[in-house]
Amino acid sequence: MRNFMPVLVGLSCLHGLLIAAITRVAGSLEPKFNTTAERVVVTEGSRAILPCSMEDLGEQKVIWVNPRKILISYLDRRTIDDHRISVERPYKREWNLLIREVRYNDSGTYECRINTTPKQVKKVTLAVQVPPMILSELSSDRVSLEEGETATLICNVTGIPKPNVTWYKRNSRKIDGKKERIGTEGEVLVIHNVSRMCDDIYECYVDNGVPPAVSKAIRVTVDYAPEVELPNKRIGQSATKETILDCIISANPQAVTEWRRDGKALHKSDKYDIDVFRDEYENSVTLSLRIKNLAKEDYGRYLCMGSNHLGEDQEEMTLYEIFTTTTTTTTTTTTPISTLNTRNPEYRYESDGQVPNNQDPSSPSRNHDYDGGRNGAVGPYAQSSKGDNSGWRPGTSHDANGQPVAGKAEDPYREEKRTQLPTPFKGNDNTWSVSNPNPDYPINGVHPVFTFSTLAYVIITSVVASLHFYV
Template sequence: MEVSIILKLTALNALCFLGILSKDIMALEPSFDVPIVNITVVAGKTAVLPCSIDSLGDFKVVWTDQYSTLLTLDEKRIIDDERMVLDRPHTKDWNLLLHDVKYDDRGRYTCQINTMPIKTKTIELIVLVPPTILDSSSTDLTAKEGDKVTLTCNVTGIPRPTVQWFRKPHADSRDQHKERVGINGEILIIHNISRYCDGIYECVAFNDVPPAVNRVISVMVEFPPEVWLDNRRMGQSRGKETILECKVTAFPQGVTVWRYQGQDLINSDKYRVEVYQDRGHMVILSVRIVNLTREDFGQYSCFASNGFGMDEETMTLYEFIPASKAQPVVTTTTVPILSTTVSKRNRLLRPSIYDDKEFVPYNPSGNGHNPGNDSLSDGQLFGFKCTGAIVRICAQYSMNNSGTTRHTGMYNSATLLITLICVLDVFCFLRS
């Protein structure tokens, strides 16, 4: 009886102990501490796939990829890929590091705990790839004017890159402005290409994953020559020298000459021919003609040709005869000088055309000057007084026996007018 009671009590205690133990085990069951996230990384960089576990206990942790390939077990790498490393900066961290990420590494990775049932945490690895231009893209090319030209710029990248096209003139052109051409895309088609469409074409690929990449393609267009003349007529005197110039655009450059009377002009004592490279496909052809004679005047032509055509322009060199200079006409005017006999006191006033004190005796009869008739009944001398060197103004004037002068109102007004004119001239000179 007592034995059975003891056995029952022992069994009851065992059941209680097992119940308490099972509760403790359930309370210490491992769990993931970090929520599920997606990881985005640029190709070539290092990806960190986080996995943090609480209360792991004696359970094991493994990493697998999207193909269920076992990558790590606890702290050991299972797969033969040295780029994969298990990183444990803290006790509960079981992070998977993937160095030098490649685009093929993208996909789903799983961190697992070998509980019953198995606990898992899935992470999606997204790999971005910068744009790359493939070698199959177009290279430098030469086309004929009027041809159809197709330029390609094959690119790869994640996300898919956008391709834009630009054009700028060749390096030897003065205008180096780059302009946008065509529409976005890997192919640029130029219909009926002309000489004005040649240049450096550039495709730029970008997808917001730096760096953007570009490729330049040189396009050359072959076309026949075109001759330009700045002047179609030029004059020069005999014995002088002159220079004739023409501009020729062509690709490729061929024969370019100056011609006179059907003969090509070459370097000699008479002619000096020079060619200058200008911008783009343009050259300047000049000929210097020295010691011009009558035989040098006439029609000169600038001729150019290549394998695609020819062009010619003509200009006239004529003799320039300067107009003779007109000689100034000099006229001589003889001014008669009237001599008169005046009284002794009148000779004291020595007349001069530049002297303000000039005194001209006055003859009221109008029949010439009679000596001795200059004196009036009151003993005064009467005549004309003139003033001014540039503008001469004369007015009636009288002088008494004592030598005192008396000006008329007309004389005083004339003197004032000349003074005002002089002041005005000085004022205008100072303002200018």
């Protein structure tokens, strides 16, 4: 063992020398440092991590400097009184700067430095975006003006990047209520020569790509004088009944409204009822006047009035009386004795040398046919001298055009001659003996169907109908 002792001592000294040499070499190595500039974008209120990493730092020191060139950290220790800032080292080679609850004034270029000669620097730029915001105290809230004036709406906003401002009209008075875009983009909206149609809620919508977007409602009120409208300027009603007079009054602000009669305002009473129906969407009211138990003195002119601080308006309505007339109608029903023919019947007149009352004397005096029809038309009649009974009768052997009917023989006991008689045929006394009479062929202005029994039936039927009507 004594022979090996000098060897062991020599090896131990050699190891110490090697370690010292390695340490000196390591201390003389240059740190490896990524100096490429970087940009970090965050939203205000969030966290920002600014990267800085290196290798072979050795005895060198790392520091962070803010955009105002103030030292904020030395190695891993904070050198300023801001609890939001710290140096984070998840790995040995990393020296990241962490900023919590970032503010807009934290924006700028930060430097991560190593105190070498010359010094090495890595620059990291922090960009802080700010969501849009409307400054209500510097913006319009409610704008009131009169028709014809100019409205100026202001929506004062901030945000990074600069926000865009878009204007909308909500159309709250329309049934569908859909808003529409109006004007151009910008913080100011100007409406020239406003009318009552401009009375609405307007909205400025602000967005810059950084959520959330914001908006603000601005109420625009347009004042105007009353306008009175009558659905009807004349209305009628019968006495003892009631009626309602309506008028519509549009105004802003709402007008003082009333109905007047003979210069005096009408109020609720036993005679009158007055109701008011408001339409907030149209800035109008319907003033309804109910007049009960109409009398003669209630008919005439009524005045509907409306007024506000900008003026007044009025319209006149006339109430007139309606008179009712009772009309009595009598219905007479006639029932013929025999069945009427739908076609013109053929009648035969039997008489020796007797001519109808209206027969032309120049016509033959015997054996004549009369072609008389319904309502003045012409139909065939035959006249014969044979037989004991004289008169006109329906023919059996000829049709309506005077042509023989096939299969029907002439009456062997009568000599017939057909001829044309003038119309209308009024007949004579002999015509009362007509068999199967037709009421379209009157006798002396009287239909042959009106025998005594028929006449009595007609009279009785008329009396019963009249009694039924009055009952």
